[in-house]
Amino acid sequence: MIEKMKMIHIVTSAAHKEEMLQGLRDIGVVHLAEKQSADREVTERYQNMAQAQMALRDYAEPKQKGSEEVLSDAEFNKMYEGVREALEQKSSFSQEISAANTEIDRISAWGDFSPQELASLKDEGFDFHFYRMGEKEFAQAVEDENVKLIRLADIDKQKTVAVLGALPVEYAATEFVLPEKSVSDLKQEIEDARNGIETCDETLKAASVNDISFKDQLLKLQDEVNFSAANATAQSDDEFVWLSGYIPEVELDKFKAMAAEKGCGYGIEDVAEDDDQIPTKVRYSKVSKFIQPVFEILGILPGYREQDISLWFFLFFTLFFAMIIGDGGYGLLILLGTIALTVTKKGTHVIRFLLYVLSIATVIWGAVTGTWFGMESAMNVPFLKALVIPTFATYPEAFGLAADVPQNTIMKFSFTIGAIQMALGSILSIKKKIPEKDLSWVADVGWTIAVVAMYLLSLFLVIHEKINIMPVFVAIGVAFILVVLFGGMSPEKTIGQGLKAGLADSFTVFLNTISCFGNVMSYIRLFAVGMAGVAISQSFNGIAAGMHGPLIILGVVVVLIGHALNIIMCFLSVVVHGVRLNVLEFSGQIGLEWTGIPYEPFKKVK
Secondary structure, eight states: OBOOEEEEEEEEEGGGHHHHHHHHHHHOOOEETTOOOOOHHHHHHHHHHHHHHHHHTTTSOTTOOOOOSOOOHHHHHHHHHHHHHHHHHHHHHHHHHHHHHHHHHHHGGGOSOOHHHHHHHHHTTOOEEEEEEOHHHHHHHHHOTTOOEEEEEEETTEEEEEEESOOOTTSOOEEEOOOSSOHHHHHHHHHHHHHHHHHHHHHHHHHGGGHHHHHHHHHHHHHHHHHHHHHHHOEEOSSEEEEEEEEEGGGHHHHHHHHHHHTOEEEEEEOOTTOOOOEEOBOOOTTGGGGHHHHHHHTOOOOTTSOOOHHHHHHHHHHHHHHHHOOHHHHHHHHHHHHHHHHHTOSOHHHHHHHHHHHHHHHHHHHHHTOSTTOGGGGGSHHHHHTOOGGGOSSGGGGTOOTHHHHHHHHHHHHHHHHHHHHHHHHHHHHHHTTTTOTTHHHHHHHHHHHHHHHHHHIIIIIOOOOOHHHHHHHHHHHHHHHHHHTTOOTTSOHHHHHHHHHHTHHHHHHHHHHHHHHHHHTTHHHHHHHHHHHHHHHHHHHHHTOOGGGHHHHHHHHHHHHHHHHHHHHHHIIIIIHHIIIIIIHHHHTOOOOOEEOOOOOOOO
């Protein structure tokens, strides 16, 4: 369920501002309204430290064991300053090497000469300029009495000369800009920079064992960032400081006790009806909490005034996952992987439990359909064959059935699940609207009728079920009328205004009615994607089966790679199809838009 929120306002004297903020942080239940940005200096320090931590991970040896000792603040600051200096120096050395290599590329064709000696000659009155030119220009310069030149070795098939004084502008020649350093000096500079980089790398490798200390300091800095943001959010005048925020109703006693302890004044009120910034805090049940990781990965959250469907989402997602993965063998692999995670204690308890549920559900579905790594020979095992429901069998021939029998059964099952889920969505919407005295719940009754009618129509058209089609079209018509008449109703409108709004929206309702049929039909993807996975498994098994003798090793590789790719594609299909059915079709039927603002109370980071 979604926690009911209250708006609180707290005030204290200007002299006790920090004490009030510390009290709010200690109880950690107030989500600040209109939160401002933290101090720039604190934010930049946090970002720089986080970047340094990430950079150090590149220097950690693969089997290197990090230090479990947390450095003191003084020890960490000394180490951190050394890390920052090493990173800056390494960047500077890299730039020096790049610049030196660029300069060497430019001047190396002219030879390894000393720019200092040329500067000395210039001081003695010999101002040499160096040019590259074509044959014609060179011949012209040689004939010109006003040009004093010395011919040098050709460069890139061009004549190269040293001219005492500048060459007249009428000559089409390219002047060589003298460098500040010779090629030898630049190479030495590169060598020195490389040595400097090695020294920096040693410093960074030594510091890379302190990842846990970085985490500790980053948590402290995150606290500073949060406190700074709260400090900037608080409004004040010369005498008082005040702050507003949202708090779950169940946490009010904790807030009141803190305010009394700190000597703060406060006010509590219901959140405004037009407030669209109320954060959402979902209180998960013992079962529904296992879908929380999926919500976090997808970045979805119901709005404060929307419904919590986490339990239904979890149940349907589990079924969709099992049907899309579709293979009991794959389910066993996921189960074994989850057991390994449990043994090594990697991953959170919630994620591990979710994987247990999903893998077991997949094994059950695979057992019911008789699908084990796409091998038809699995039906030669009496135990595995006994687990199969024949009308759901992937290999119906083993049970004396025609191929279309299980296909039609699973398609019907997919449509049935879709109709149940969408009808449930309408019922949940009705349940929410009746207490709010929102007459548009009658339109949801219409949508429920439409879903059932579209389900029957799908069975008639796709599976060719024997259904009396006339009552189906009558039901669709009744549903359309109910939606048109009551779809525009709302608590703030009169019945007349609601009717007018509904009639004005009748064409959209017509299109949505057609869309309702498409939504029910879309659940056939559960059948189609599952069958596609089986077909891919069978294809790789068939390729490997044709390899004999020395090629059998290659066949094993083909099977392993093929099934690995198929598992990856199945997981992608769960995201694309399994999640979509919940987030779009089901949620759309409820009227859920996932507009929630995460509840992020001002608290100390743990």
